[in-house]
Amino acid sequence: MAEVASVHSKALDGTAIRQAISQLLVRYGIVLVLVVLVAGMTILSPLLRDGQQLFLTPRNLIQVTLQASINMILAVGMTFVITSGGIDLSIGSIVALCGVLSAMAMRDLDIGPWAGFALALLIGAACGFINGLLITQLRLPPFIVTLGTLGIFRGAALIISDGRSVYGFDRSFQEIFSARLPISADLELPVAVLIAAVIGTLAWVVLTKTRFGKYTVAIGGSEETTRLAGVPVQRYKLGIYTLCGLLAGVAGALLLARLRSGDPTFGTGFELNAIAATVMGGTSLSGGSGTILGTLVGSLIISVVQNAMNLFNVQSYWQQLIVGAVILFAVILDQWRRRQSR
Amino acid sequence: MTNPLLYIDHISKSFGAVRALQEITFGVNYAEIVALVGDNGAGKSTLVKIISGALTPDSGKLWLEGREMHFRRPADAIREGIETVYQHLALIEELDVADNIYLGREIVSGGLLGKLVGWLDRPRMRHLTKQAISQLHIKIPAPNRSVRRLSGGQRQAVAIGRAITWGHKLLILDEPTAALGVEETEQVLLTIEKLRDEQGLSMIVVSHNMQDVYRIADRVVVLRQGRHVATLNKCETTPQEIVAYITGAKSKVQLA
Numbered sequence: 001m002a003e004v005a006s007v008h009s010k011a012l013d014g015t016a017i018r019q020a021i022s023q024l025l026v027r028y029g030i031v032l033v034l035v036v037l038v039a040g041m042t043i044l045s046p047l048l049r050d051g052q053q054l055f056l057t058p059r060n061l062i063q064v065t066l067q068a069s070i071n072m073i074l075a076v077g078m079t080f081v082i083t084s085g086g087i088d089l090s091i092g093s094i095v096a097l098c099g100v101l102s103a104m105a106m107r108d109l110d111i112g113p114w115a116g117f118a119l120a121l122l123i124g125a126a127c128g129f130i131n132g133l134l135i136t137q138l139r140l141p142p143f144i145v146t147l148g149t150l151g152i153f154r155g156a157a158l159i160i161s162d163g164r165s166v167y168g169f170d171r172s173f174q175e176i177f178s179a180r181l182p183i184s185a186d187l188e189l190p191v192a193v194l195i196a197a198v199i200g201t202l203a204w205v206v207l208t209k210t211r212f213g214k215y216t217v218a219i220g221g222s223e224e225t226t227r228l229a230g231v232p233v234q235r236y237k238l239g240i241y242t243l244c245g246l247l248a249g250v251a252g253a254l255l256l257a258r259l260r261s262g263d264p265t266f267g268t269g270f271e272l273n274a275i276a277a278t279v280m281g282g283t284s285l286s287g288g289s290g291t292i293l294g295t296l297v298g299s300l301i302i303s304v305v306q307n308a309m310n311l312f313n314v315q316s317y318w319q320q321l322i323v324g325a326v327i328l329f330a331v332i333l334d335q336w337r338r339r340q341s342r
Numbered sequence: 343m344t345n346p347l348l349y350i351d352h353i354s355k356s357f358g359a360v361r362a363l364q365e366i367t368f369g370v371n372y373a374e375i376v377a378l379v380g381d382n383g384a385g386k387s388t389l390v391k392i393i394s395g396a397l398t399p400d401s402g403k404l405w406l407e408g409r410e411m412h413f414r415r416p417a418d419a420i421r422e423g424i425e426t427v428y429q430h431l432a433l434i435e436e437l438d439v440a441d442n443i444y445l446g447r448e449i450v451s452g453g454l455l456g457k458l459v460g461w462l463d464r465p466r467m468r469h470l471t472k473q474a475i476s477q478l479h480i481k482i483p484a485p486n487r488s489v490r491r492l493s494g495g496q497r498q499a500v501a502i503g504r505a506i507t508w509g510h511k512l513l514i515l516d517e518p519t520a521a522l523g524v525e526e527t528e529q530v531l532l533t534i535e536k537l538r539d540e541q542g543l544s545m546i547v548v549s550h551n552m553q554d555v556y557r558i559a560d561r562v563v564v565l566r567q568g569r570h571v572a573t574l575n576k577c578e579t580t581p582q583e584i585v586a587y588i589t590g591a592k593s594k595v596q597l598a
C-alpha cells in the first residue's frame with residue numbers, strides 16, 4: 001500500500017502536475033495570454049509617468065473595450081462563418097457600404113436615426129445574403145466569392161459616395177449610438193460596448209444551445225455528412241453568411257456614429273483583425289469548432305496591445321508590425337495547444 | 343405476387359464519361375438481408391447513395407412498397423424510413439454521441455421560444471440515446487462523449503445505432519465492418535441478424551468480406567464495373583462462386 005501511495009505521489013509531482021498545467025493551458029491558454037498582458041501593463045505603465053498608473057484605470061479599461069467592440073462584433077460573425085468551414089473577406093467593405101448608405105439616407109431622405117441604424121443592418125444582411133447565395137447556388141469557394149465581393153462592396157461604396165466622406169446627417173444618430181451611459185460618478189459605459197456584450201452573449205447562446213449553432217459546427221465538421229443526415233445545409237449556410245453580414249452592418253452603424261461621417265474607405269482591413277481575433281480565440285480555421293468566448297478574448301488582446309503601444313507612444317508603423325507579431329504568436333500557441341489536446 | 347419492399351428498376355448513373363451504374367435491377371424483400379458486393383469502383387457506393395437520396399439517378403426508377411419514389415435529397419429517403427450508414431461519412435467527429443444520433447432530427451424544448459430559436463433539449467436527447475442504446479447488441483459509449491475520442495469500433499457502433507434508431511423499413515450499411523476488429527465485427531453481425539430476425543427489418547449490406555457476406559446475407563447481388571452480373575441465393579452458392587463473379591472469372595448466367 002505504502003509503495004503504491006509513494007508511486008502515486010511521485011507521479012503527482014512530475015507528470016501529473018505537468019499534465020495539469022498543460023490541461024490548463026489547453027483550455028484557457030488564450031485567457032492566460034490576456035491575463036499576462038494586463039498584468040504586465042499594470043506593472044509597466046507606472047514607469048511611464050512618475051509612478052502613475054495609466055493602464056489599470058476604469059477610464060482606460062473602458063477605452064480598451066470600446067476600441068475592441070467593433071472588432072468583437074465583426075469577429076462574432078466571423079466565428080460562425082469560420083466554424084462552418086468558410087471565410088468572409090468582405091466584411092470590411094460591408095462596414096463601409098453600410099456607413100455610407102445609412103449616412104446618405106439620413107442626410108438626404110431625412111429618415112431619422114433609428115431608421116438609419118435599421119437601414120445599415122438591412123444592407124449588411126443583404127450583402128451577407130448575396131455572399132451566401134453566390135457560395136451556395138454557384139458552389140463557389142467562400143474565399144473566392146468574398147474576395148470578389150470585397151472589391152464589389154467597396155467599389156459600390158466609393159461610387160455611391162463619389163469617393164467622399166458623407167457628413168451632415170442627423171446629429172441625434174451620434175448622440176444615440178455613440179452615447180455613454182453613466183454607471184457611476186466617473187464611469188460611463190459606451191453604447192458600442194453594451195451592444196457588443198449583448199451580441200456576444202446571444203451569439204454564445206446560439207452557437208452552443210440551438211439547432212442553428214449545432215448545424216454550424218456540423219457543417220464545418222463535415223458538410224457532406226451533415227447533408228446526408230438530412231439537414232438542409234445550403235439553407236443554413238445562407239443563414240450563416242447573412243448573419244455575418246448583419247453583424248457587419250451593426251459594426252458599420254456604430255463606426256458611423258463614432259466617427260461622425262460615413263467614409264467609403266472605412267473598414268479597410270477589418271476582416272483581417274476579425275479573422276485574427278477568431279483564430280486567436282481558438283476557433284479552428286479548418287472548421288468544426290468555434291468558441292465565442294475565445295473570440296471576445298482575442299479581440300480584447302488585440303485591443304490591449306494597441307492600447308499599450310499608444311501609452312508607450314509607439315510609432316504607428318511599429319504598431320502594425322507588433323500587432324501582426326502578437327497575432328502570429330497567439331496562433332502558434334494555439335497550434336501547440338491543439339497538438340497537446342489530441 | 344406481392345411487391346417487394348424495395349425494387350430498383352433499371353437504374354443508371356454516369357459521372358461524366360464514367361458509367362458508374364448501368365441498368366441495375368433487383369428487389370429487396372421484407373425481413374431480408376441483401377449483400378451488395380463487387381470490386382473497388384464497381385458502383386456499390388453510388389447505388390447506395392441513389393437509394394438513400396444522396397444522388398439522383400440519370401434514369402430508372404425506385405419503388406418502395408409498390409409506390410414510385412422520387413428522392414431528391416437525403417431527407418426524402420429518411421422520411422420514408424430508409425436509413426444509411428455511409429462509407430467514410432457516417433459521423434461528425436466534432437459532435438458528441440447524442441448530437442450525432444439526433445443530427446437532423448433534433449428535439450427542441452417545448453414552448454414557443456424553444457421552437458422559434460430551435461433551443462436544443464440536450465438532456466432529453468441524451469436520455470433517449472441511452473435508452474435506445476441499451477436495447478442494442480452493441481456497446482455504445484456515454485451519450486456526451488465526443489466522437490473524436492472513440493475507437494473505430496465504437497464509432498461504427500454509434501453510426502449503426504443511429505441508423506437503427508431511425509430506420510423502420512430499410513437499413514443500408516456501406517462496409518459496416520471494414521474498420522473493425524474480430525470481436526467488434528462479431529457484435530455488428532449479431533446486431534444485423536437480430537434486427538432482421540426479431541424486428542423484421544430489411545437491409546442492404548455492402549461488404550468486401552466474403553465470410554461475413556456468406557454468413558448474414560439471404561441473397562447476394564454482384565456488381566462488376568457498373569453492371570449487375572449476378573444475383574445469388576445464399577443457399578445455392580458458395581463464397582468461391584461469389585468471388586468468381588466479382589473478379590469476372592465467371593460471367594452473367596441468370597438474373598433472378
Ligand SMILES: Nc1ncnc2c1ncn2[C@@H]1O[C@H](COP(=O)(O)OP(=O)(O)OP(=O)(O)O)[C@@H](O)[C@H]1O
Pocket residue numbers: 357360361362380381382383384385386387388389429
Ligand atoms: N462523385 C463522383 N464523381 C466522379 N466519379 C465518381 C463519383 N463517385 C463515384 N465515381 C466513380 O464511379 C465509380 C463507382 O464508384 P463507387 O464509389 O460507387 O464504387 P464502390 O463499388 O463503392 O467502390 P469501393 O469498394 O472502393 O468503395 C468509380 O469509377 C468512381 O471513380
Ligand SMILES: [Mg+2]
Pocket residue numbers: 386387388429516
Ligand atoms: Mg464504396
